Amino acid sequence: MTSAPDARPDLPTQYAPAEVEGPLYPRWEERGYFTADPTSAKPPYSIVIPPPNVTGSLHLGHALQHTMMDALTRRARMRGFDVLWLPGMDHASIAVHSLVERYLAETEGKGRFDYSREDFVNKAWEWKARYGGQILGQMRRLGDGVDWTRERFTMDDGLSRAVQTIFKRLYDEDLIYRAERIINWCPRDLTALSDAEVDHVDEPGELVSIRYGDGDAAIVVATTRAETMLGDTAVAVHPDDERYRHLIGVEVALPLTNRRIPIIADEHVDPSFGTGAVKVTPAHDPNDFEIGRRHDLPMPTVMDERAVITTPGPYQGLDRLEARFAIVAALREEGRIVAEKRPYEHSVGHCSRCDTTIEPRLSLQWWVRVETLAKAAGDAVREGRMQFEPPELAPRYFQWVDNLRDWCISRQLWWGHRIPVWYSPDGDDVCIGPDEEPPAGWTQDEDVLDTWFSSALWPFSTMGWPEQTPELSRYYPTTALVTGYDILFFWVVRMMLFGLYAMDGEVPFQTVLLTGLVRDSSGKKMSKSKGNVVDPLLWMDAYGADAMRLSLMQGANPGADQAVNEEWVVGARNFCTKLWNATRFALQNGATVDGPLPSQVTGADAWILSRLQSVVTEVDTLYEKYEFAKITDLLYHFAWDEVCDWYIELAKLSLAGPSGADTRRVLGEVLDTLLRLLHPFVPFVTETLWTALTGRESVVIADWPLADPARADAAAETAVAQLQAVVGEVRRFRSDQGLKPSQKVPARMSGGSVDEAAVRALLRLEAPSDDFTATASLTTAVGVRVELDLSGAIDVPAERARLSKDLAAQQKERDVNNAKLLNDNFVGKAPEPVIAKVRGRLAAAEAEIARISAALDALAGR
RNA sequence: GUCCCGGUAGCUCAGCUGGUUAGAGCGUCGCGUUUACACCGCGAAAGUCGGCGGUUCGAGUCCGUCCCGGGGCACCA
Numbered sequence: 037m038t039s040a041p042d043a044r045p046d047l048p049t050q051y052a053p054a055e056v057e058g059p060l061y062p063r064w065e066e067r068g069y070f071t072a073d074p075t076s077a078k079p080p081y082s083i084v085i086p087p088p089n090v091t092g093s094l095h096l097g098h099a100l101q102h103t104m105m106d107a108l109t110r111r112a113r114m115r116g117f118d119v120l121w122l123p124g125m126d127h128a129s130i131a132v133h134s135l136v137e138r139y140l141a142e143t144e145g146k147g148r149f150d151y152s153r154e155d156f157v158n159k160a161w162e163w164k165a166r167y168g169g170q171i172l173g174q175m176r177r178l179g180d181g182v183d184w185t186r187e188r189f190t191m192d193d194g195l196s197r198a199v200q201t202i203f204k205r206l207y208d209e210d211l212i213y214r215a216e217r218i219i220n221w222c223p224r225d226l227t228a229l230s231d232a233e234v235d236h237v238d239e240p241g242e243l244v245s246i247r248y249g250d251g252d253a254a255i256v257v258a259t260t261r262a263e264t265m266l267g268d269t270a271v272a273v274h275p276d277d278e279r280y281r282h283l284i285g286v287e288v289a290l291p292l293t294n295r296r297i298p299i300i301a302d303e304h305v306d307p308s309f310g311t312g313a314v315k316v317t318p319a320h321d322p323n324d325f326e327i328g329r330r331h332d333l334p335m336p337t338v339m340d341e342r343a344v345i346t347t348p349g350p351y352q353g354l355d356r357l358e359a360r361f362a363i364v365a366a367l368r369e370e371g372r373i374v375a376e377k378r379p380y381e382h383s384v385g386h387c388s389r390c391d392t393t394i395e396p397r398l399s400l401q402w403w404v405r406v407e408t409l410a411k412a413a414g415d416a417v418r419e420g421r422m423q424f425e426p427p428e429l430a431p432r433y434f435q436w437v438d439n440l441r442d443w444c445i446s447r448q449l450w451w452g453h454r455i456p457v458w459y460s461p462d463g464d465d466v467c468i469g470p471d472e473e474p475p476a477g478w479t480q481d482e483d484v485l486d487t488w489f490s491s492a493l494w495p496f497s498t499m500g501w502p503e504q505t506p507e508l509s510r511y512y513p514t515t516a517l518v519t520g521y522d523i524l525f526f527w528v529v530r531m532m533l534f535g536l537y538a539m540d541g542e543v544p545f546q547t548v549l550l551t552g553l554v555r556d557s558s559g560k561k562m563s564k565s566k567g568n569v570v571d572p573l574l575w576m577d578a579y580g581a582d583a584m585r586l587s588l589m590q591g592a593n594p595g596a597d598q599a600v601n602e603e604w605v606v607g608a609r610n611f612c613t614k615l616w617n618a619t620r621f622a623l624q625n626g627a628t629v630d631g632p633l634p635s636q637v638t639g640a641d642a643w644i645l646s647r648l649q650s651v652v653t654e655v656d657t658l659y660e661k662y663e664f665a666k667i668t669d670l671l672y673h674f675a676w677d678e679v680c681d682w683y684i685e686l687a688k689l690s691l692a693g694p695s696g697a698d699t700r701r702v703l704g705e706v707l708d709t710l711l712r713l714l715h716p717f718v719p720f721v722t723e724t725l726w727t728a729l730t731g732r733e734s735v736v737i738a739d740w741p742l743a744d745p746a747r748a749d750a751a752a753e754t755a756v757a758q759l760q761a762v763v764g765e766v767r768r769f770r771s772d773q774g775l776k777p778s779q780k781v782p783a784r785m786s787g788g789s790v791d792e793a794a795v796r797a798l799l800r801l802e803a804p805s806d807d808f809t810a811t812a813s814l815t816t817a818v819g820v821r822v823e824l825d826l827s828g829a830i831d832v833p834a835e836r837a838r839l840s841k842d843l844a845a846q847q848k849e850r851d852v853n854n855a856k857l858l859n860d861n862f863v864g865k866a867p868e869p870v871i872a873k874v875r876g877r878l879a880a881a882e883a884e885i886a887r888i889s890a891a892l893d894a895l896a897g898r
Numbered sequence: 899g900u901c902c903c904g905g906u907a908g909c910u911c912a913g914c915u916g917g918u919u920a921g922a923g924c925g926u927c928g929c930g931u932u933u934a935c936a937c938c939g940c941g942a943a944a945g946u947c948g949g950c951g952g953u954u955c956g957a958g959u960c961c962g963u964c965c966c967g968g969g970g971c972a973c974c975a
Contacts, residue, residue, distance in 0.1 A: 051937080243975085258975055272975090305975080314975045323975080382974050431902065435971055525970095557910075559968090590923075591911075596903085597968085599910055603924055610937040621934035669912075669922070684934075764941095770929095771941040777930055800932065849919060861955040870917050870956090877918070 047623065047728050051616035053580025053609065057720040061176050069113075069736045070181040072120035074506040081117035082511035083109060084495050085182065086519045086527070087190065089128035090164055091135050094174035096554040096562070096600065097520060099572045100592065102180050103585040104551065104664060105518045107716035110181055111659065112515075114712065114740035120511045121181060122498050124188035125169060129452040129487040130225055130389045136160045136451070139167075153450050160451045174573065178581050179719045181736070186507075188498040190490040191453070198497035199453045199490050200470045202538055207457070207467040211405045212445075214457075214465075218322040219444050221397035222387040223343040227448040228401050230486055231441060232526050233388045240379030244364055245311060247372045248297075249288025255280065255299060256374050258310035260382055261320075262367070263359040265290065266347045267338040268297055270316040272327055275301035277312055291372050292363065293349075302327050319398040335398060343395045356395070402446035402455060402483065406533065410440040412541070413532035422532070422543040425662050426595040429521055429550050436525045437532070445486045452484030492530035495544035502538075517545040520553060521595065549662050550595050554588070557601030575605050582718035583609035589717050590672075592664035611672060612721045615714070618680050619707055619725040625691050627704035629730045634698045639791060640686035641695070641702040642752035647678055648706055652743040655713055664717075671714055679706060682760065689797050704729065709741045758818040759790045763798050765816045769824075770799070772838045773812075773831050781824050782808055788820030795820075813894065815887050836895055843888045850881035 048055075064070065072082075083105050088098060109121040136159060137148050148156060175182065188195060206212040220229040245258045248271055255271055268290055273280040280299070287296040304327060305314050318328025318335040328335055338347045343356045350366075351359045367373050385394035414437045416422050417430060424430045446455060456468045458478040468474050490497070495514055499507040513535075519528065528548060535544030555561055556568040563569065575584045586608035591598035637645065651674050658667045683706065690699045707729055715722040715735050726735035775781065783801040785792050795801065801824075810823035812830045853874050856862050863871060 049934095051935095238974095260975075306973090309973095310975060312975095316975090321975085380974095428902070432970060435901075439971080521969095559910075561968095593912080596911090601910080601924090604910085606937075607923065610935095613937045614935065617935035617938090619934085624934070665912075673922080680935085681939085688934095767940060768942085774929075777940060778932060780932095797932090845919065852919085856955080859955060863955080865955045866917075873918075 047616065047620050047725070049620075051613045051721070053582065053612070053721070054577070056724045057177075057179075057581055060720050060723055061179065064181065064734070064736055065176075065184065067734070069734065070119075070121070070183050071185050072183050072507075072511070073118055074510045076118040078116055078118035080120065080510050080515075081109065081112040082120040082122070082514040083516055083518065084122045084498055084514055085124065086517075086523070087124045087126040087188075087491065087494060088171045089131050090125045090168040090189070091128055091131045092125075092171050094171050094178065094572055096570055096572050096588070097551075098171070099178060099584060100554055100588045100598075101518050101520065101551055102175065102178055103588055103717070104549070104592065104662075106178075106180050106585075106719070107589070107664065108516065108518070108659075110716040110719065110736070111740060113181075113736070114715070114738060116739070118510075120183055120186070120507070122186050122188065122511075123172075123175065123180070123182035123184065124494075124498060125171070125190070126487060126491055127189065127191040127452060129447060129449055129484060130227070132160055132163070132451050133225065133449055134390065135167075136163050139163055148450075156450050177573070177576060178585070181719070186498070190487075190494070190497075194500065195490060195493070195497045196453055197470045198493050198501050199485065200456045200468075201502045202493060202534060203456055203485075204467050204469040206404065206537075211409070212402060213405060214400065214402050216398060216400045217403075217444075218320075218325040218396045219399050219401055220385060221341070221395045221399065222390065222392050223341065223395050224390050224392040225387060225449075226341055228397075228399060228444055228446060229387060229394070230444050230488070232488070234385040234394050235388045235391075236383045236385055238381050238383050241382055241384065242364075243310075243375075243377040243380035243382075244367075244373060245375040246291065246315075246367055247374050248290060248315070253283065253286050253288050255283060255288060255313050256311045257313045257315040258375075259315055260380060261317075261360065262363045263345065263351070263356055264317040264320045264338065265315060265363065266293065266345065266349075266351065267317045267319050267336050268315045269318060269328065269333040269336065270297050270331065271299045272302045272305050272314045272316050273299060273312060274305040274307040275303065277305075277307045279307075280313060291370060292366055300327075300331050300333075302330065321396055325398065337398060339395065339397075341397075401444050402457075402481075402485075404443040404445055404533075406440045406442055409533040409537055410437050410529075412536045413437050413529060416532065416536060416541075416543050422545060423547055425547055425549045429524070429595055432521070432524060433529065437529050440529070443486075443530075445489050446481075446483040447486055448482075449484050452487065453490055455481040455483050455485060457481045488526055488530055491527055492534040493538070495531055495535055496539055512539060513543050514545045516547045516549055518549045518551065521550040522553060524550065551592070552595060552597035555597055555599045557599055557603075559597070559599045570600070570602075575602065579605045579609040580612065580720070582612050582721045586611065586668065586718050589664045589668045592668075594662055611676065612718060614676055614680060615711070615721060615725060618675075618684060619711075619729055621684060622703050622707050622729060625687075625703070626700045627707065627729065628700055629704040629708045631701065633705055634701060637698050637702060638695065639752070640683055640690065640756065640794075641699055642749045643756040644679065644683045644706055645702060645747040646749040646752055647674065648709055649743045649745065649747045652709065652713065652741045656743070668717065671710070671717075675710055675714070679710065682756070685798060686756075686794055689794055711735060712738050712741050755790070758788070758820075759794060761818050762788070762790055762795055762816045762820045762822070765814060766795075766799050766801075766822055769812070769814055769835075769838070772834050773826070774834070775826075781826065783825070784808065784810065784823040786821045786823075787815075788818050790818070790820055795822075813891070815891065817884065817887075832895060836892065839888050839892050839895065843885065843892065846881045846884040846888065850878060850885060853878040853881065 085105065105121060109119045113119045140146055140159060151159065203212060220234045222229055241260045243258055243260055244262050245256050247254055247256050249255055257271055271288065283299045284301045287298050290297050304323060316324045316327050316333065318325045318333050319337045338345060339356060340346050345351045345354050345359045351362060354362060386392065387394060414434060417433060424433065457465050458468055458474040458480050459465050460478050496508060496512050499505060499512055501508055531544050553561065560566065560568060572584055583605050587600065587604040590604065591600060651670060654670055655667055687699050687703055690696060711722045711726040712735060723735050780800045780802050782804050784804045785795065808825050811826045812824045814822045856874050857878065
C-alpha cells in the first residue's frame with residue numbers, strides 16, 4: 037500500500053487488519069487531530085476518561101467504555117465540535133503498594149518497613165517509570181482519540197495542588213475533621229479503608245452462646261466473635277425486655293478474666309434476636325462503639341494492627357482466629373457454652389483489594405463530613421441538572437448518596453497525597469495550603485489520602501483547578517461521563533460531592549452514561565479464579581482493533597451487561613472485510629465523490645440514496661439515546677444487506693449502461709457516507725478505505741453526514757421492494773427445484789412493473805428461445821408472471837409442497853383476519869385505521885389464496 | 899428484609915407509548931465459484947415470548963401473583 041495520504045492508493049486484494057491499523061494512529065497523533073483548542077470558535081464537547089490505575093492493563097471493560105467514548109468524541113469532532121477527550125491515570129495508592137512491595141520482595145528481598153518512607157516512595161516512582169502505564173500504549177492500539185497533550189496523573193504537581201487546596205478549604209469549613217471512631221481496618225495492608233472498599237460476603241462462621249456471670253446474676257450472650265470478649269465492657273439488653281429488667285445495673289463476672297462488667301439497657305438491642313442480650317466490645321465493633329459512647333464505657337483494645345491479641349494472658353500473641361478457637365475451648369471447659377451453632381451463615385467484610393477479613397478497629401482518622409455535600413449531590417440529580425443513562429440506574433445513586441456516612445479518607449500508607457496537616461510538639465495542628473509553609477519544628481501527619489479523594493477531583497483538577505484556566509471555563513461541566521455501573525459509588529458519587537463543592541454548584545458532567553459489565557460467552561462474570569478472563573489484546577492481534585470494537589458495540593445496550601465471545605469478533609472482522617471488498621469494487625469501477633450528485637437519478641440509484649438519507653437520520657436519533665448496539669445493527673444491515681447484496685448487484689448492470697456516470701457518482705456517495713457513519717466505531721479500516729476512495733486527507737476530520745430529505749423517494753423504495761419480492765420468489769422456486777445457481781433458464785415475463793432486465797440478470801434468466809415451452813409458471817405477489825422453460829419435467833412434488841406451504845400460511849392469515857372482522861366488539865371498538873389494515877390484509881390473503889390455488893390446479897394438470 | 903434488572907429460536911440478545919405471519923448475529927441443514935468478497939453467495943429449518951390469573955375488541959408488550967437467574971442496600975450480637 038502506498039502511504040501518500042493525498043493519492044488514491046490501491047487497496048490490497050485482501051483485508052489484513054494488522055497492516056491497516058499499524059501505521060494510522062501515529063499519523064493521526066502527529067497531525068494533532070485529537071488536540072483540543074480552547075481558543076476555537078467551535079462549541080465545546082468534553083469527556084474526561086475514567087483514569088485507569090497506573091498498574092492496570094487494558095481489559096474488555098476498558099475496551100468497551102473507551103470505544104464508546106471514542107465513538108462519541110469522533111462523531112462530535114466530525115459534527116464540528118471542539119473536542120476534548122482528556123486521558124490520564126490514577127496513582128492507585130493501595131494497588132501500587134501491593135505491587136511495589138511484591139516487586140521489592142522479589143528484587144531486593146526486603147519488606148516495606150525495611151525502607152524509610154522516602155526511599156519507599158522513590159522506589160514506587162521508579163516502579164511507575166519502569167512498569168506503570170502499560171495501558172497508555174494499549175489505548176493507542178485500540179484507537180482512542182485522546183488529547184495526549186493534556187495527559188494527567190493524579191499525583192502530578194497540578195493535581196496534587198488541587199488536592200491540597202480542596203483539603204484546606206474543607207478543613208477550614210469544618211467539613212474535614214479528625215476523630216477516633218471504629219473504622220474498617222485491613223490487617224494485611226495495615227491501613228484503614230472506607231466503607232466502599234469493603235466487600236461483604238456471606239460465609240459460614242459460628243454463633244456461640246456464652247453464659248456470663250453465675251447464679252442469679254447470670255446472662256447468656258450470643259456471639260460470632262468470641263475472641264473479642266477480652267475487650268467486653270458491658271452486656272446490653274433492651275430496656276423494655278421483661279426477661280432482663282431485674283438485671284439492669286447488676287454486674288456480672290466476665291469469664292476468663294477477673295473483670296466484672298455491668299448489664300446496661302440500650303435501645304439498639306433487638307430482644308427477638310438470639311438471647312436478647314449482647315456482649316459489648318466498644319473497641320472492636322461499630323455498634324458496640326456507639327453503645328459504649330452512649331454509656332460512657334471503657335474501650336479497651338485487645339488486638340494490634342495485625343489482628344493479634346495483645347491482652348496480657350494466655351491468649352496474648354494469638355491471631356484472632358486462633359484466639360477464637362482457644363477461647364471457645366476454654367469456655368467449654370468451664371461449662372459456659374450454652375449453645376453452639378456451626379456453621380452459622382453471616383456476612384463478613386473483606387478488603388476489596390486483598391480479600392483479607394476486615395477488622396473493625398478503634399482508630400484516630402481523618403473524615404469528610406458528607407451531609408451537606410451529599411444533599412447537594414442528590415439534589416443536582418433530583419433537579420435534573422445531571423442525568424443518568426439509562427435512567428433506571430438513578431435509584432441506585434440515590435440509595436447511596438442519600439444514606440452516605442462520613443467518609444474516612446486517611447490511609448496508613450506512603451504512596452499517595454500526604455495529609456497536609458502539621459502538628460506542633462504540643463499537639464496543636466494546622467492545615468497548610470499549597471503556597472504556605474508549615475511552622476518550623478512542626479511535623480506533618482504521617483497518613484496519605486484515600487486514592488478516591490484525588491479521583492473525585494478529576495473532572496476539574498485535570499483542567500487546572502484551582503486556577504481559572506481557559507480549559508476549565510470551557511470544558512467544565514463535561515458533556516458526558518462514561519463508566520461502569522459498578523463504580524457508581526466509588527467514583528461518580530464522590531465526583532459529584534467535590535465537583536459541586538469546588539465549582540460553585542456546577543455539576544461535573546451533564547450526563548452519566550453507565551455501561552454494563554462485559555461477561556464471558558455464557559453470561560458469567562469474568563474472573564481470574566474462573567479462568568474465563570479474555571485479554572482484548574489477543575483479539576486485537578488476531579482480528580484487529582476495529583473488529584473487537586465493533587463486536588463490543590454490537591452488544592452495547594445501555595446499562596445492560598453483555599456477553600462476548602470470539603465468534604462475534606470473527607463476525608465483526610468479516611464485516612470489515614465486506615466493507616473492504618465493496619470499496620475495492622467501487623474503486624475498480626470508477627466510483628467518484630467529486631462533483632455534485634446528479635439531481636435526478638433513477639432506479640437503484642434513487643432507491644439507495646433514499647435509504648441512505650433515512651439511515652443517516654436514524655443513526656443521529658439513536659446517538660441521542662446512546663443506543664450503540666442499535667446503531668451497529670442498523671449500519672451493519674444497511675451496509676451488508678442493502679448496499680452490498682442489492683445495490684452493488686444492481687449497480688453492476690447500470691454501470692455499463694447510459695446512466696453509468698450517475699451510478700459511479702452515487703456509488704461513491706453511498707460508500708463515502710457509509711464509511712463516515714461507521715468511522716466512530718471502526719476508525720482504522722474506515723480511514724484506509726475512505727482515503728482510498730476519496731483521495732482526501734482523513735476521515736477523522738471529515739464532516740459528519742447530513743441527511744438530505746429531498747432524496748427520500750418512496751416510489752423508488754417501492755420499486756426495489758417489488759423487485760426484491762419477485763427475485764426472492766423465483767430464487768426460492770429455483771432452490772426448491774434443485775436448480776444450480778449457475779444454471780441459466782429461459783423465461784418469459786409479463787405483468788407488473790419491475791425492471792425486467794434487472795430481474796433477468798439477478799436470476800440468470802435467458803430470453804425465451806423459438807422453441808420455448810413453459811414448464812413452470814409463477815405469478816408473484818406483485819403481479820409479475822414469470823414462466824420458465826426447465827426443458828423437461830419439473831419436480832412436481834417439490835413444487836406442490838412449496839405451494840401448499842404458502843397456501844396454508846395464507847389461509848391462516850385469511851382466517852385470523854376474517855375472525856376479527858366478524859367480531860362485533862372489534863369492529864365496534866377498534867380504531868378505524870386498524871380495521872382498515874385488517875381488511876386490507878384479508879383482501880391480500882384472499883388474492884394470494886386464489887393465485888396459489890390456481891397454480892396448484894395447473895400443477896395438477898400434469 | 900428491601901430495591902433494581904432480567905427470564906423471547908441451540909447460544910447471546912433486539913422488540914418504542916398494546917394492533918403485520920415475533921426479529922438479528924452466530925450456529926444448524928441444503929445448493930454452489932454468476933470476475934468486490936468462500937472472512938462469500940442463494941435458499942431453508944427452528945420459538946406454547948418463565949407459569950398462572952386479570953384488564954382489553956386485541957397482550958411478548960399493561961396489572962396481580964408465583965417460580966427461576968443476576969445485582970444493589972440494610973441487618974446479621
